[in-house]
Amino acid sequence: MSGCKPEEVASLMRGATSPSLRWELFQIYLNDNFDRLVDRFNSYIFPEPNTGCFLWTGRLNTAKLPYGKFRVAKCEFYAHRVSYLMFIGPFLQRDKICHSCDNTFCVNPNHLWRGSQLDNICDRNKKGRTQKGSNHYCTHLTND
Numbered sequence: 148m149s150g151c152k153p154e155e156v157a158s159l160m161r162g163a164t165s166p167s168l169r170w171e172l173f174q175i176y177l178n179d180n181f182d183r184l185v186d187r188f189n190s191y192i193f194p195e196p197n198t199g200c201f202l203w204t205g206r207l208n209t210a211k212l213p214y215g216k217f218r219v220a221k222c223e224f225y226a227h228r229v230s231y232l233m234f235i236g237p238f239l240q241r242d243k244i245c246h247s248c249d250n251t252f253c254v255n256p257n258h259l260w261r262g263s264q265l266d267n268i269c270d271r272n273k274k275g276r277t278q279k280g281s282n283h284y285c286t287h288l289t290n291d
Contacts, residue, residue, distance in 0.1 A: 153179045157220035169222060170240035176220060177232065185233055188217060191226070192254060200253040201230075214251045230254040231261065243267045249274065 151159075153176060160172040177184055191205035203215030203226045215226030231244045234256035238244070245267050248258040262270070271277055 161221050167240040200250050201255040202252045203254050212251050226254050231259045
């Protein structure tokens with residue numbers, strides 16, 4: 148993408164229908180606007196002194212588990228994934244960025260690790276966070 152202006156990359160990113168292409172374009176856009184985006188990203192962080200988590204105070208998604216969202220060029224990306232990309236390094240769109248602290252609001256790069264979907268599931272099971280029975284988010288009936 149050498150030779151493209153940041154606004155051209157942003158326009159391509161907005162028009163990309165593939166999440167992996169949008170992610171690749173975002174990485175290019177980030178490199179071209181790094182200092183400005185890091186400053187903006189950091190303005191949404193509240194350091195929590197007891198756990199060391201950097202709590203995301205910006206926009207949240209509305210799924211069953213809330214994660215922070217960071218908006219760039221009218222495209223939204225999960226804040227913890229952006230944090231990993233900014234402060235640790237690039238990764239594939241298919242990779243999972245997992246929380247060692249199990250706090251979905253946390254964007255502290257020291258609490259994040261890259262893994263596969265299987266790694267994430269094994270981590271969840273090892274920590275006893277698997278939802279079962281009436282606690283499962285899809286359950287309509289109770290155990291009673």
